[in-house]
Amino acid sequence: MEKLLTLWTGSGLFNIEIGQVIMIAVCLGLLFLAIRKGFEPLLLVPIGFGGILANIPEAGLALSAAENAIHIAKPQVMAALAGVLDVSYEAGQAVTPEVKDLFKEAYKDASYAVVSSANTVAQDFGHGNGMLQNFYTVIIGSTIGPLLIFMGVGAMTDFGPLLANPKTLLLGAAAQFGIFGTVIGAALLDMFGILEFTILEAAAIGIIGGADGPTSIYVSSVLAPHLLGAIAVSAYAYMALVPMIQPPIMKALTSKKERAIKMSQLRPVSKKEKIVFPLVVLIAVVLFLPDAAPLLGMFTFGNLMRECGVVERLSDTAQNALINIVTIFLGLSVGSKLMADKFLDAQTLGILALGIVAFGVGTAAGVLMAKLMNYFTKEPINPLIGSAGVSAVPMAARVSNKVGLEANPQNFLLMHAMGPNVAGVIGSAVAAGVMIKLLG
Amino acid sequence: MEKLLTLWTGSGLFNIEIGQVIMIAVCLGLLFLAIRKGFEPLLLVPIGFGGILANIPEAGLALSAAENAIHIAKPQVMAALAGVLDVSYEAGQAVTPEVKDLFKEAYKDASYAVVSSANTVAQDFGHGNGMLQNFYTVIIGSTIGPLLIFMGVGAMTDFGPLLANPKTLLLGAAAQFGIFGTVIGAALLDMFGILEFTILEAAAIGIIGGADGPTSIYVSSVLAPHLLGAIAVSAYAYMALVPMIQPPIMKALTSKKERAIKMSQLRPVSKKEKIVFPLVVLIAVVLFLPDAAPLLGMFTFGNLMRECGVVERLSDTAQNALINIVTIFLGLSVGSKLMADKFLDAQTLGILALGIVAFGVGTAAGVLMAKLMNYFTKEPINPLIGSAGVSAVPMAARVSNKVGLEANPQNFLLMHAMGPNVAGVIGSAVAAGVMIKLLG
Amino acid sequence: MEKLLTLWTGSGLFNIEIGQVIMIAVCLGLLFLAIRKGFEPLLLVPIGFGGILANIPEAGLALSAAENAIHIAKPQVMAALAGVLDVSYEAGQAVTPEVKDLFKEAYKDASYAVVSSANTVAQDFGHGNGMLQNFYTVIIGSTIGPLLIFMGVGAMTDFGPLLANPKTLLLGAAAQFGIFGTVIGAALLDMFGILEFTILEAAAIGIIGGADGPTSIYVSSVLAPHLLGAIAVSAYAYMALVPMIQPPIMKALTSKKERAIKMSQLRPVSKKEKIVFPLVVLIAVVLFLPDAAPLLGMFTFGNLMRECGVVERLSDTAQNALINIVTIFLGLSVGSKLMADKFLDAQTLGILALGIVAFGVGTAAGVLMAKLMNYFTKEPINPLIGSAGVSAVPMAARVSNKVGLEANPQNFLLMHAMGPNVAGVIGSAVAAGVMIKLLG
Amino acid sequence: MNELMSQAIDLMVAGMGFVFVFLVVLVFATLLMSKIILRYTKPEPTTPARTSRAKPSAPASVDPDVAEAIKQAIAQFRSRHKK
Amino acid sequence: MNELMSQAIDLMVAGMGFVFVFLVVLVFATLLMSKIILRYTKPEPTTPARTSRAKPSAPASVDPDVAEAIKQAIAQFRSRHKK
Amino acid sequence: MNELMSQAIDLMVAGMGFVFVFLVVLVFATLLMSKIILRYTKPEPTTPARTSRAKPSAPASVDPDVAEAIKQAIAQFRSRHKK
Numbered sequence A, B, C: 001m002e003k004l005l006t007l008w009t010g011s012g013l014f015n016i017e018i019g020q021v022i023m024i025a026v027c028l029g030l031l032f033l034a035i036r037k038g039f040e041p042l043l044l045v046p047i048g049f050g051g052i053l054a055n056i057p058e059a060g061l062a063l064s065a066a067e068n069a070i071h072i073a074k075p076q077v078m079a080a081l082a083g084v085l086d087v088s089y090e091a092g093q094a095v096t097p098e099v100k101d102l103f104k105e106a107y108k109d110a111s112y113a114v115v116s117s118a119n120t121v122a123q124d125f126g127h128g129n130g131m132l133q134n135f136y137t138v139i140i141g142s143t144i145g146p147l148l149i150f151m152g153v154g155a156m157t158d159f160g161p162l163l164a165n166p167k168t169l170l171l172g173a174a175a176q177f178g179i180f181g182t183v184i185g186a187a188l189l190d191m192f193g194i195l196e197f198t199i200l201e202a203a204a205i206g207i208i209g210g211a212d213g214p215t216s217i218y219v220s221s222v223l224a225p226h227l228l229g230a231i232a233v234s235a236y237a238y239m240a241l242v243p244m245i246q247p248p249i250m251k252a253l254t255s256k257k258e259r260a261i262k263m264s265q266l267r268p269v270s271k272k273e274k275i276v277f278p279l280v281v282l283i284a285v286v287l288f289l290p291d292a293a294p295l296l297g298m299f300t301f302g303n304l305m306r307e308c309g310v311v312e313r314l315s316d317t318a319q320n321a322l323i324n325i326v327t328i329f330l331g332l333s334v335g336s337k338l339m340a341d342k343f344l345d346a347q348t349l350g351i352l353a354l355g356i357v358a359f360g361v362g363t364a365a366g367v368l369m370a371k372l373m374n375y376f377t378k379e380p381i382n383p384l385i386g387s388a389g390v391s392a393v394p395m396a397a398r399v400s401n402k403v404g405l406e407a408n409p410q411n412f413l414l415m416h417a418m419g420p421n422v423a424g425v426i427g428s429a430v431a432a433g434v435m436i437k438l439l440g
Numbered sequence D, E, F: 001m002n003e004l005m006s007q008a009i010d011l012m013v014a015g016m017g018f019v020f021v022f023l024v025v026l027v028f029a030t031l032l033m034s035k036i037i038l039r040y041t042k043p044e045p046t047t048p049a050r051t052s053r054a055k056p057s058a059p060a061s062v063d064p065d066v067a068e069a070i071k072q073a074i075a076q077f078r079s080r081h082k083k
């Protein structure tokens, strides 16, 4: 009987909180969007599922050993933790919710060394890290996950169209306005007292405008890990919505005549150029922005493996087994940041609102840049390919192509849009490096 | 000369103990069964090989840095360890076998923090963790290995037959009697003074009756890690023996007429049902048994990836590269627990004896449950499919089919038996969660 | 403006040192050799790329958290580190290059526990391990990387030719003279005051003569990690040069008549022999050289998975996804040891010079051993297959075949040379075990 | 009856009880789910239940025409050889 | 204008400035690289730029003769069936 | 002769000595193993020794009849084209 009581008082039904119910519903919604509507399913299926797991009451899958110990709050464990965390708690004192909050605050603000000691103490008393917490530490906390994804993306990226027309790199630069404009947007929300942000949070939110999943996760794990869940969900959701977000903006900023501009066919690109290009990018990173070295280093490494032609088995693994394995764990780890008490916050709404602004501003900046470039170059550029500069590879390039075909059924822009599209990946990584350098 | 002497006194021939010889022979026997007789080779080949490696004299592959330091017993290292482990040992004192045992005992009983300090000290003096010890810590100690295998199994499992006939879930419930009956069996051995067990050990042994490798490894790593080797070997060996263990029991409990019962064809199951089912299971876990969340969470995640149809590359990786990599390390890690001084113990014989009881009881309970259900349902159930409720997927279902064909050559039970078969996997994971909740 | 200044003073162009420029050029040279000339590209592409990454100024990708903290040298961090590392430094004292060197020295000489504390302190102040440093620690520091590569190599190795003619094992033994001869060579350089080496360094350099990448990396990571970069580069570069290094030596030591010797066809080898052979090797390791257990254990495990025929999916993963993943990280990790201040050293030139000696001596010893064996055996042995005993599988065997064909166009030595070729792998691993036993 | 035995019996009662409750709930939840899905969705092409955990075999990528042609060629070839 | 706003504007100026400088440098470096490579190497067979990130399809490993033979066989087979 | 040289020579003597002892033992163990296996087992189909470390090619999954038929078809096709 006593045992059945233990089972009942330990059940989810007995313990579930309204926040958890909401978050589980939100995550089921994400799964619906991913499976039924095809919203970036490779990431959103694991993220949504991880989010459900993170919100299972009493399971503590997304908590560290010390957090689990504080949640369960056995008096002798609390006494031991009080010493480590420097909380005033007398052995035997009743553990009210306020006392728990004291411990939670102390843990959150503790230094690296104290956190490590607190977890050791909790493990001594038999508490353990939750599964998702372990995933998060290994995959995102160490930054290895986003970097390996980026390596795989590099191994899947063909820079041919960019090499055939290098000036499209500038379109990829302009689209980064989405990033920094969003930072301004966050500052505005803060200035008008609507929400509060620090500059680190504002920068992490801005990176959504990069329209690049691994870059967003990398930057927010460095600058504002507590917002990572909302930022990643926002980034992937809006990437999936690119076909809806971009066309109205593209059409508003261009005349039908501009949209109908036919671009001359791209020159063929030699194998050697493709091999040397990632090294050129790497040398530029070496000379100008060491802080972008992890991201762009792994990206160009993946691309060199792809193009050099002598390590096909490594390139193949980077594009398949390895990136798939990392994607599974990365998604679940991001999901661990969808816990109710961290996600259900006005800031999250702000992040979702700012994210769509970021995409819009980036799109507009790319299109306007293309129009500007037409004043200086003789070969005409169809401004529609400017919007592909936000990345969201290859979706944004397809959108350019589709809108172009509407204006002129003989106008195939896909290859021309791939240039700014991959340039946007480089541009966002550069912007990420600048942010980490200046704020990190 | 001196160097050749070092080589000789460090050789296996000079140091080997009888226990190690026996264990190497046992492991060669496991390899023979796996390779020649086809006993669950995917696990038993790595387990058997890992067992040989763990018993190489002086190599210390399955020992931690501190254990290796104690084995080699250089005086200054022992003096340093004595301080950490709180053993009374004066610097320079002779290191007799009794003194070594004192250190070993102290290390075994030490808290998490002390173990960690002792290993740091040993590493300072140049001792290292054995290779298998590292594998064990990372793969099993963290519980990640069994969980990933379970995810892969989820990605390989088709719940179609179960969805077509959900009441066969009850057969999977009944077969869990094998688990709890075995706990009673262990308690009986203890009561009659034949062997000694704690309730944790009894529960860990009982899980063999789940007939599910990863669940057995997960539960015993949590409740009784020192028995993990014997429990895993027992579980996999008896799973391989299912075609021999089950038929006599099935025939003894059924009449020929019952065995000849033809079941009506299963209805087709829609894709949507298959997608939603893992989420239904997950929600049930959320509401009723958070402690089963790691196991059933990963299992249903794997299954959702399989069925949702939009993340095929992840599902494929979970079923192939990832599960294979984990299987290699999991097997070697389990093998590390086949060290002579831990395995050659009366308890191991008890575990082997109780393991077969577990399978027998589970089989019988499943068959009897099916007979019972026939009193309440109008659609007749062939009691032979009850035995498939022990899991051992898909072997047990094939056994049901084969015994059914013997009674009636037109009686194809395979699909009907797959329902209870996969239900048994869920049932065991639920039983595991209950045990961990009540005892862990 | 201030921000732009931060970017400029943090840029590579502002900070780059001449040593880093040279190392980047060297690494580009390695990439050229790998991609254009086909020098062992699977390893040299990641190594070369990792080397560039390691030499990016200010990025600190190959430094630990504490080393990065010392490089950046904020006063309050230095004060905290001074306490841990026991360096005399007063809070607020100016951080001159000499002071930095004091810290660097103290860190290099610190014990395992102090290193760990220093890194925790640095992490408390927001410094982190570089990406490559993390890779190195996990993949090579733990020795797991080379061991997994060796497992994969085992799974790719066919011992058939060796089993058909086991006495060719002796050729693989003789070629290990290259290893120990090189140790003597290093001692000579030391005796004549040209360079300074310890016995550990000399032994680590000698292992280049084993002509086996993972064995070289394993041994040098254990005996002399600071030389690992030069040793690995040297080993892989000379392996690629085997078709140039070996033929002159082979021709100088043999008459045309000897080179034209036709060997009788190899007997067919049964499946069972192939299954039992890795176990025979393992038992020999158990009895005679436990210190070779990690290397030969993983090697024979890979081979058993290959031959046993019942775990094909594991064998396939070991030969593909797993070895590829490990190769990527292993290469980058080795590259992390190509930092200018560690690599640009007279010792590196000595290592490159000794490396080619090692290959030459090994080749000669193998050929001479084959000539010697011809005095004792009735079946004649073509001495050209002796050179294949240095390993460098399968390149060295192909060289034997090619030189044989030059002497006699009907003389196909490939299969006969595969015996000593794979024997050389075992021989080097045994030599590695002896060195680790006697010196480690 | 010693303590271990009473613990074991307790564990069995709680354990088997809970396993049955959980799976009975799951039976009803599953039936409900199927009913809802089958009612509120248009009939879709269903997949026949597969037998084992085995990876589904790769879809036949050979054009049926080609297959037929090859079959015929083989039949022709065999009949000629028999002659 | 509060502090966050001034920080944000600083960040934008420095960030967009740097991104443009970096990518302009890259444009010129790329143009230079292409020029050097195309001048100092013999013309080589070029690969047409591919469209997407998708993995390239495996190279056709079937001997063209075989393919042709099979095509012919199929054509023959079809023409026979039509009769 | 300095200390390093004497250590090096020691290492060579012990090392080469041990390597030879180990591999000689392995030669005899292998010969013995082969003898035992070949004596106590029925003759089985043997696999010819393969050449390299290269991954074995996938087993030919094509029915020999099919292969033969295709070969014939190709031969026929070629002979027709030559005409």
Ligand code: NA
Pocket: A209, A210, A211, A212, A389, A390, A391, A392, A424, A425, A426, A427, A428
């Ligand atoms: Na972008």
Ligand code: NA
Pocket: B209, B210, B211, B212, B389, B390, B391, B392, B424, B425, B426, B427, B428
């Ligand atoms: Na079961």
Ligand code: NA
Pocket: C209, C210, C211, C212, C389, C390, C391, C392, C424, C425, C426, C427, C428
């Ligand atoms: Na060798």
